[in-house]
Every structure is written in C-alpha cells, then in structure tokens.
Amino acid sequence: MNLCSYLKMKKHILVVPGDGIGQEVTAVGKKVLEKIAEKFGHEFTYDEALIGHAAIEAAGNPLPDETLEKMRASDAVLFGAVGHPKYDNDPSAKVRPEQGLLKMRKELGLYANLRPIKLFDELLSASSIKPEILRGSDILFFRELTGDIYFGEKGRENDGDTAYDIARYSTYEVERIARKAFDAAMTRGKKLMSVDKANVLETSRLWREVVQRVAKEYPEVTVEHQFVDSAAMLLIKDPRRFDVVVTANLFGDILTDEASQIAGSMGMLASASIGDGTGVYEPIHGSAHDITGMGLANPMASVLSAALLLDISFGLKEESDAIINAVDLVLKSGVRTRDIADADTPKDKILGTDATGEALLSYL
Amino acid sequence: MNLCSYLKMKKHILVVPGDGIGQEVTAVGKKVLEKIAEKFGHEFTYDEALIGHAAIEAAGNPLPDETLEKMRASDAVLFGAVGHPKYDNDPSAKVRPEQGLLKMRKELGLYANLRPIKLFDELLSASSIKPEILRGSDILFFRELTGDIYFGEKGRENDGDTAYDIARYSTYEVERIARKAFDAAMTRGKKLMSVDKANVLETSRLWREVVQRVAKEYPEVTVEHQFVDSAAMLLIKDPRRFDVVVTANLFGDILTDEASQIAGSMGMLASASIGDGTGVYEPIHGSAHDITGMGLANPMASVLSAALLLDISFGLKEESDAIINAVDLVLKSGVRTRDIADADTPKDKILGTDATGEALLSYL
Ligand SMILES: [Mg+2]
Numbered sequence: 265m266n267l268c269s270y271l272k273m274k275k276h277i278l279v280v281p282g283d284g285i286g287q288e289v290t291a292v293g294k295k296v297l298e299k300i301a302e303k304f305g306h307e308f309t310y311d312e313a314l315i316g317h318a319a320i321e322a323a324g325n326p327l328p329d330e331t332l333e334k335m336r337a338s339d340a341v342l343f344g345a346v347g348h349p350k351y352d353n354d355p356s357a358k359v360r361p362e363q364g365l366l367k368m369r370k371e372l373g374l375y376a377n378l379r380p381i382k383l384f385d386e387l388l389s390a391s392s393i394k395p396e397i398l399r400g401s402d403i404l405f406f407r408e409l410t411g412d413i414y415f416g417e418k419g420r421e422n423d424g425d426t427a428y429d430i431a432r433y434s435t436y437e438v439e440r441i442a443r444k445a446f447d448a449a450m451t452r453g454k455k456l457m458s459v460d461k462a463n464v465l466e467t468s469r470l471w472r473e474v475v476q477r478v479a480k481e482y483p484e485v486t487v488e489h490q491f492v493d494s495a496a497m498l499l500i501k502d503p504r505r506f507d508v509v510v511t512a513n514l515f516g517d518i519l520t521d522e523a524s525q526i527a528g529s530m531g532m533l534a535s536a537s538i539g540d541g542t543g544v545y546e547p548i549h550g551s552a553h554d555i556t557g558m559g560l561a562n563p564m565a566s567v568l569s570a571a572l573l574l575d576i577s578f579g580l581k582e583e584s585d586a587i588i589n590a591v592d593l594v595l596k597s598g599v600r601t602r603d604i605a606d607a608d609t610p611k612d613k614i615l616g617t618d619a620t621g622e623a624l625l626s627y628l
Numbered sequence: 629m630n631l632c633s634y635l636k637m638k639k640h641i642l643v644v645p646g647d648g649i650g651q652e653v654t655a656v657g658k659k660v661l662e663k664i665a666e667k668f669g670h671e672f673t674y675d676e677a678l679i680g681h682a683a684i685e686a687a688g689n690p691l692p693d694e695t696l697e698k699m700r701a702s703d704a705v706l707f708g709a710v711g712h713p714k715y716d717n718d719p720s721a722k723v724r725p726e727q728g729l730l731k732m733r734k735e736l737g738l739y740a741n742l743r744p745i746k747l748f749d750e751l752l753s754a755s756s757i758k759p760e761i762l763r764g765s766d767i768l769f770f771r772e773l774t775g776d777i778y779f780g781e782k783g784r785e786n787d788g789d790t791a792y793d794i795a796r797y798s799t800y801e802v803e804r805i806a807r808k809a810f811d812a813a814m815t816r817g818k819k820l821m822s823v824d825k826a827n828v829l830e831t832s833r834l835w836r837e838v839v840q841r842v843a844k845e846y847p848e849v850t851v852e853h854q855f856v857d858s859a860a861m862l863l864i865k866d867p868r869r870f871d872v873v874v875t876a877n878l879f880g881d882i883l884t885d886e887a888s889q890i891a892g893s894m895g896m897l898a899s900a901s902i903g904d905g906t907g908v909y910e911p912i913h914g915s916a917h918d919i920t921g922m923g924l925a926n927p928m929a930s931v932l933s934a935a936l937l938l939d940i941s942f943g944l945k946e947e948s949d950a951i952i953n954a955v956d957l958v959l960k961s962g963v964r965t966r967d968i969a970d971a972d973t974p975k976d977k978i979l980g981t982d983a984t985g986e987a988l989l990s991y992l
C-alpha cells in the first residue's frame with residue numbers, strides 16, 4: 265500500500281438540507297466537499313434525508329425514523345436549517361419543525377455545540393461594532409445542547425392559564441462539556457470563561473460548582489465566571505476578552521447569536537454539534553424564509569461547516585484549511601453576498617448563492 | 629391658597645444605597661433631589677434603610693422588615709445596588725444579597741422594570757458600536773420582574789447531583805405588563821416588540837398568545853414578535869429598529885444589559901421598577917466592588933434615576949427634564965467619569981463621583 269492510498273479516506277456523508285435556504289446553502293457545501301475529495305483523492309459518498317417542516321409535509325414527523333437511521337449510519341452530517349414562519353404565528357401548533365432539531369440532538373447524543381467566531385479581515389467593517397474593538401477577536405463557544413430548559417417538562421396548569429418550563433442540569437452533563445471546553449482551551453490561549461446566572465438559578469450554581477471542580481484538572485487554564493447578562497454586555501464592549509466560552513443551552517443560544525454580529529453576519533458562521541457518535545455540521549443561520557428560493561443566501565457558513573466537518577469528524581486539517589483559505593480568497597477578491605456587502609461594494613461584486621459557490625470552487 | 633403653595637409638593641423619599649458603589653452614587657442622586665426641591669419649592673423629606681450584603685452584615689437578612697416597612701411608607705425609593713463578590717465564589721451560600729432585591733420586588737408588587745435607553749449626543753462615540761448605527765436610537769424596555777424562572781421553585785435532586793429551576797408565567801402577569809408597554813407605545817412611536825422563545829418554551833407561547841390578545845385593544849400599535857436570540861443579535865445590528873420592547877424577566881435581564889452598551893456605559897442608565905404601590909428607582913449598574921470607595925463611580929445613572937422618580941412617581945415632568953438637561957450640559961462641558969472617558973478626553977476633564985455631582989448641581 266503506497267502512501268497515497270493510505271491517506272485516501274472513504275467516508276459517507278449525509279446531507280440534511282431541512283427548510284428554507286437550507287436547500288440552497290447545503291448544495292454549495294456539498295459541491296465543495298466533492299471538489300476536496302477530488303483534489304485530495306478521498307472517496308466521499310453521499311445520501312440525503314428530510315428534517316423539519318419539509319419532513320412534516322412529507323411524513324408528518326419533523327424527524328422521521330428513516331432520517332435518524334441514515335444519520336446514525338453516516339460518518340458525518342452536513343445540515344442546513346429548520347423552521348417555517350407559519351408556526352411562529354401559530355403558537356399552539358403541536359408538531360413543530362424545531363422539534364426535529366431538538367430530537368436529533370437528543371437521539372444522536374449531540375451534547376456540545378461548538379461555534380467558532382472567527383473574523384475574516386475583509387469583513388471587519390461589515391460589523392456594526394467598530395473595527396478597532398473587533399480586530400483580533402477569536403472566540404470558541406461551547407454551548408450545551410441536550411439539557412436545560414429546552415428539554416425539561418413543560419405544560420399548562422389552571423385550565424391553561426399558567427404555563428411552566430423546567431430547567432434541569434445534572435453533574436455529568438456539565439462535566440462532559442466542561443472537559444471538552446477545557447481541552448480546547450489547552451490548545452488555544454489557556455483561557456476559559458464559564459457563563460451562568462449563579463446569583464439566581466440553582467442550575468447555574470450546580471454549573472459553576474462543576475466547572476470549578478473540573479478546572480482543578482487543568483491548572484494551566486485561567487478560568488473566569490461571568491453572569492449571562494454581564495457576558496452579553498462584555499461581548500460588545502470587549503470581544504477580545506473572550507477566548508473559549510462554555511455555557512448552558514439557553515444562554516449559549518442567545519450569546520452565540522449575539523456574537524454572530526461580531527463576525528458581521530450570521531451568513532459566515534459555522535457550527536459543530538458533537539457527542540459520542542455522528543457529528544452534525546451546520547450554519548448558525550436559520551431557514552430565512554424571506555429570501556428562500558431567491559438565490560440570495562450566503563453559502564459560506566455551510567461551506568465553513570463542511571470545513572469544520574473535515575477537521576473535527578475526519579481529522580483532515582489540511583483539507584479543512586484549504587476551504588477556509590478559499591473563503592478568505594473569495595472575500596479578498598471583493599466578492600460579497602448581499603448580507604455582507606456594504607456601501608463600498610461594487611454592484612457587480614455582489615453575487616448570489618450559486619455564483620459565490622463557483623467563486624469558492626475556483627480557489628480550491 | 630396661592631398657586632405656589634398649590635404646586636408645592638410634600639413627598640417622603642427613602643434612600644436605599646445597598647452595597648458597593650450604591651453608597652456613593654445615591655449620595656449624589658439625593659443631593660440633586662435636594663437641589664430640585666429647593667429650586668422648585670417642594671418639600672422632600674428623606675430616610676435611609678439597608679438592603680443586600682450591608683443588611684446581611686447588620687441584621688443577618690438581605691431585606692430586613694424595617695426596610696420593607698419604610699419602603700411601603702415612602703412615596704418613592706431611590707435605590708443603589710446590591711451584591712458582593714464573596715457570594716460569587718461561594719455558590720452554596722444560603723443567604724445572598726440578591727435575595728433582598730428579589731424579595732423587595734415581590735413584596736412591593738414591582739412587576740414592571742422600565743429601562744429607557746437614551747443616547748446623549750456627546751457619548752455617541754463612547755460605545756463600541758459605530759455612531760452611524762446608533763444615532764437616533766431611543767428604546768424603552770419593559771422587563772417583567774416578579775415571575776419567570778427567577779421566582780419558581782428551585783432545588784436539587786438525586787443527592788444534589790441534579791439541579792432544577794421552574795419558569796412559570798400566568799396570563800394576568802403577562803397581561804398587566806403588556807398593557808403598560810402598549811400604553812407607553814401609544815405615547816411614543818406606536819411600535820412594540822415582544823421578545824420570547826416561543827419556538828421552544830411553553831411560558832413563551834403563553835406570553836405570545838397574551839400579547840397577541842392585548843394587541844387587539846391597541847389597533848394603532850404595530851407589533852413585532854422576536855425570539856430572544858434574534859433580538860440579542862438585532863440590538864447590535866440595527867438598534868433603531870427597537871422602540872418599546874416588552875419581555876420576560878430573564879430575557880429582559882440579558883437584553884437590557886446588552887442594550888446598555890448602546891448607551892456607551894452602564895453608568896448612564898436609569899431604571900424604574902413599578903407596580904401598584906411605591907416605585908423604586910435605581911441605576912442598572914451593579915455594586916461594582918472593584919471601584920467601591922475609590923470615588924470613581926459614575927453618579928449619572930443615579931441622578932437620572934432621580935429624574936425618572938420625579939417624572940413617574942410624582943408627575944414632575946419639568947423637574948425631571950431639568951435634571952436630564954443638567955446631565956446633557958455636564959457632558960457638553962466635556963466632563964466625563966472614567967467609564968465614559970475616551971482617548972480624546974483631556975485628563976483634567978475626567979472627574980470622580982463627587983466632582984461630577986458638583987458639576988451637575990451647578991447646572992440645576
Ligand atoms: Mg439561536
């Protein structure tokens with residue numbers, strides 16, 4: 265066996281576009297993976313499956329068993345987005361697209377959501393935050409994904425007059441994500457911020473106790489505890505203060521969306537959801553039904569999700585970096601999608617989803 | 629009875645400095661109230677009471693009965709801040725300063741926290757957000773204060789291995805704050821944003837249903853529903869999109885702190901906590917033990933809290949505006965406290981707490 269055939273990797277990737285612009289952006293993400301396979305001599309096979317509103321329409325279930333089986337059988341999942349505006353205006357709907365997402369996370373044991381907030385120099389001015397505040401920011405969020413108020417019992421009392429939701433965290437849930445975050449901190453700046461609301465919530469007090477305990481295993485890492493309201497403020501005031509951040513499900517949901525503005529746009533941010541089995545890689549943007557089917561969506565978050573997939577699930581660091589470099593070169597060439605264009609962007613440099621994808625492929 | 633004696637108001641104000649810089653800043657707030665009383669011919673009497681860590685130290689109770697009685701007997705409360713870092717590092721402490729704050733809100737029925745985010749032109753550049761994004765922003769938050777996960781049952785299960793917190797909202801709680809927010813929207817831009825997480829939480833679905841129902845009583849008001857993670861992002865991306873915002877306790881806690889960065893500093897923001905009895909007026913900043921006793925704290929939020937007190941609890945709009953105008957004139961004179969100074973601020977214009985207070989008094 266020569267070196268080339270040794271390095272050649274056979275992997276099966278499941279593409280799950282979901283709803284709205286999920287279709288358009290994962291199509292570009294998949295093309296980039298195909299080009300990487302061709303260029304680096306890997307053999308990637310693909311399948312596709314339904315989730316969210318699309319799955320409700322087709323099968324009456326936001327996460328059909330068939331989708332779940334295909335996910336379990338694949339080496340990694342390239343995911344799009346779920347959601348449909350018709351449910352937003354119908355708060356009483358029993359079957360909802362987001363249930364598919366939550367069930368997938370639970371079934372695959374995806375307890376950690378990694379969200380790198382990386383800044384491309386070309387986009388520093390795209391943010392509403394001043395470039396001099398932003399420059400050099402590099403944050404890696406670890407958001408807990410399978411616990412908290414998102415998965416506790418919820419319901420109505422008093423003839424529907426009172427609603428409740430139960431937040432719950434157990435020691436092992438905090439421990440396992442804290443370890444992943446500390447491990448990452450050791451490979452980065454050896455700084456970790458844990459975000460909670462320990463001055464009010466019991467779940468947060470447990471969270472802080474466990475993080476403090478795990479911290480003893482990592483004496484080299486400097487640990488800072490912040491309340492979530494303070495962290496929401498500091499993210500704008502001083503983003504460079506953040507390096508690795510570990511936080512609960514709800515707080516992570518809010519803070520990572522807020523942090524997306526540091527990068528100028530949701531359209532540039534990838535995420536990884538990992539646990540003990542198949543990892544799922546997806547943009548942090550939603551289904552964006554306002555621009556669905558118009559060919560305007562920014563595919564770079566899906567492409568960067570493909571890069572994360574190669575890095576984390578397949579250990580293909582060089583291939584991953586090639587994609588990130590292609591994104592950087594496309595941006596340096598002046599190409600922008602509408603969401604990251606500004607007043608200085610020439611009209612002919614504002615491209616749609618497919619043309620941006622072609623530009624990316626040309627740099628691979 | 630001549631006009632002057634008719635307009636002369638007799639009011640009793642309770643000053644509750646609390647912890648940390650609460651002492652220093654409410655001292656300035658009180659001086660401003662004294663000057664206003666003298667200038668406009670009102671008769672304000674004052675008393676003082678303990679809360680938070682200070683009250684724990686003195687009486688073993690973060691909200692002594694005596695404090696509560698004095699609050700009920702007063703016409704308005706000028707409040708400082710509560711909190712002490714020793715509890716942050718002791719998550720298991722049973723008696724905590726913040727319990728005093730929570731109990732006060734519950735006992736006085738303070739169900740609505742109003743937080744105006746007003747920008748002083750002079751401070752546009754103090755924010756880390758670009759001035760062109762900020763200019764013209766004017767937001768009024770209504771944060772629900774007595775329900776949600778802050779007041780539900782909380783505790784441990786499985787020998788302390790699992791922690792839980794229960795979030796709960798009843799229809800009447802949402803209704804009464806929604807009405808206050810809609811009333812305010814009618815006197816402003818007739819725009820209201822309701823923030824929830826109705827795609828995941830049952831309490832949020834109740835929240836949205838009730839807001840949609842109350843909205844029918846205000847057909848002139850344009851209502852927008854946003855998820856909390858999206859709102860956290862939009863606050864940075866497009867603050868002018870916000871006018872009146874109504875949201876639950878936890879989401880309001882996070883979003884209003886984030887929004888404080890729009891105003892350049894926590895040190896400039898006042899808040900009112902109102903219900904059916906005595907109203908409480910306080911800065912949104914915390915006890916800031918890192919600068920306590922150093923004479924560096926910005927007293928302007930306490931002074932603007934005094935202005936809100938005069939406006940909302942006493943209906944003294946002219947007196948309130950006189951204070952806001954004095955703050956504006958102090959800023960125009962170039963005076964800054966450390967927290968709102970920038971690289972262009974001459975050193976001799978950076979004043980401490982008391983000197984800033986003297987400057988404010990000179991413009992009244
Ligand atoms: Mg989110």
Ligand SMILES: [Mg+2]
Nearest residue numbers: 493881882885
């Ligand atoms: Mg807060």
